[in-house]
Amino acid sequence: MIKKKTAGLIAFAVAVTAIIILLFRERSPFGGDNTSFATVSDKVITGIEFNDGSSTLSLRSKDGNWFVNGKNEARQGSIDFILTILKEMKIKSPVSPGLFKAEVTDKGIRPVKVKVTGSGRTLKSFLVYKTASNAFGNIMKISEKSKPFIVYVPGREVEIGSAFTLNPLFWQPYTAFNLLPSEISSVTLENTADPGSSFRIINNDRKFSLFGNSGELTGWDTSLVRRYLSYFTHVPFESWALDLDDEQVSNIVASEPKYRIIVERSDRGLSQLVLWERTSGKNGTTEKDTDRLWARLDDNTKLCIVRYVDIDPLLKKRSYFFSN
Numbered sequence: 001m002i003k004k005k006t007a008g009l010i011a012f013a014v015a016v017t018a019i020i021i022l023l024f025r026e027r028s029p030f031g032g033d034n035t036s037f038a039t040v041s042d043k044v045i046t047g048i049e050f051n052d053g054s055s056t057l058s059l060r061s062k063d064g065n066w067f068v069n070g071k072n073e074a075r076q077g078s079i080d081f082i083l084t085i086l087k088e089m090k091i092k093s094p095v096s097p098g099l100f101k102a103e104v105t106d107k108g109i110r111p112v113k114v115k116v117t118g119s120g121r122t123l124k125s126f127l128v129y130k131t132a133s134n135a136f137g138n139i140m141k142i143s144e145k146s147k148p149f150i151v152y153v154p155g156r157e158v159e160i161g162s163a164f165t166l167n168p169l170f171w172q173p174y175t176a177f178n179l180l181p182s183e184i185s186s187v188t189l190e191n192t193a194d195p196g197s198s199f200r201i202i203n204n205d206r207k208f209s210l211f212g213n214s215g216e217l218t219g220w221d222t223s224l225v226r227r228y229l230s231y232f233t234h235v236p237f238e239s240w241a242l243d244l245d246d247e248q249v250s251n252i253v254a255s256e257p258k259y260r261i262i263v264e265r266s267d268r269g270l271s272q273l274v275l276w277e278r279t280s281g282k283n284g285t286t287e288k289d290t291d292r293l294w295a296r297l298d299d300n301t302k303l304c305i306v307r308y309v310d311i312d313p314l315l316k317k318r319s320y321f322f323s324n
Contacts (some may be wrong), residue, residue: 023142036142037085037090037091037124037140038089039086039118040123041087041294043123043167045061046117047059047061047113047115048082048114048115050112050165052058052112052113052114053110053113054177056166057127057165057171059171061122062318066079068171072171072172073172074171074173075171075172078170078171080287081163081170088150088154088322089137089153089160090152090153090154091136091150091151092151092152093148094150095139095147095148095150100139100148102130103128103134104135104148109129112130112166114126114127114128122318124196124276126141126170127140127142128140128142128164130161130164131149133143134150134161137158137159137160137161139155140194147171169240169244171301174236174239175235175236175237176235176237176239176264176297176304176306176311177233177273177314178233178234178235179232179233179271180232180233181203181229181232181233183265183267184229184265185204185227185264185265185268186201186263187203188200188262188263189202189314189316190260190261191259192258192259194211194259195213196318198212198215199321201225201229208226210225212318217318221321221322224321224323227243228313228316229323231313232263232314235313237304237310238292238304238305241294241305249303251300252276252303253296255276256278257276258275258277259275260272260273261273261274261275265305267323269299272297273295273306274295276294277294278302278305287289292306292308293311294306
């Protein structure tokens with residue numbers, strides 16, 4: 001009888017021990033409810049929403065394509081970037097109450113609320129506190145009352161906080177021009193450094209005219225005009241210059257541009273790309289960037305960065321159209 005009781009106690013102890021081990025194995029060292037930031041990898045994400053308390057930006061997947069705020073198609077590279085972060089981010093380290101107070105509370109930093117959805121339900125939600133002093137990513141919380149942590153993506157040297165932005169420019173395709181020749185009514189290229197090489201092309205139902213500063217020109221090659229207009233089919237730019245503050249942008253815009261490209265579209269719309277020389281300062285000196293230019297698209301308040309290799313086909317001189 002005693003042996004049976006002993007055996008029963010041993011079996012009970014083994015079962016309890018196994019349950020305890022299983023519970024601790026499943027539990028995060030910081031508390032599971034506080035650290036489950038990443039979306040389970042086998043879950044299909046179909047929607048992401050950011051809210052900073054004053055505005056909202058949504059990314060939605062429809063028929064295999066992603067859209068920004070339900071209107072503009074999203075840039076695939078930006079979607080791949082955020083999906084990687086949402087599925088792979090992990091805790092780098094906890095944030096002490098004192099550090100959180102100094103870096104977030106005392107500076108009045110408001111969080112970006114992130115909600116990830118899939119199959120019509122919420123898969124994950126958390127708060128992102130953007131700080132300038134965090135080198136690994138941004139401070140995050142599951143909720144207002146939960147513990148704060150520095151979160152990162154293992155094996156990737158990226159500032160993951162940059163992905164949680166409500167600026168729609170970041171999410172849209174990096175495209176300066178995307179026009180078929182039939183969609184172009186006229187093109188004007190102003191070369192401020194060499195005004196004599198500036199020109200204007202008028203496309204009137206595939207009947208072309210070429211103009212210089214003194215009026216209409218003759219003797220040019222029609223095939224070269226057609227080829228030039230075909231270059232507007234896809235003209236990308238490298239990135240938005242979102243790190244420039246308003247004063248820097250104002251100084252660049254106030255200076256003399258290097259080129260101005262004005263396109264009148266057949267729908268009577270107008271597209272304009274203004275290009276400025278890009279410089280950088282090193283050791284008290286100013287060096288010209290021979291690979292890239294500053295650019296402004298239409299009336300955007302932010303500038304973008306354009307590579308010469310992408311824009312060069314459009315920067316022709318008037319002499320280009322004369323085959324001889």
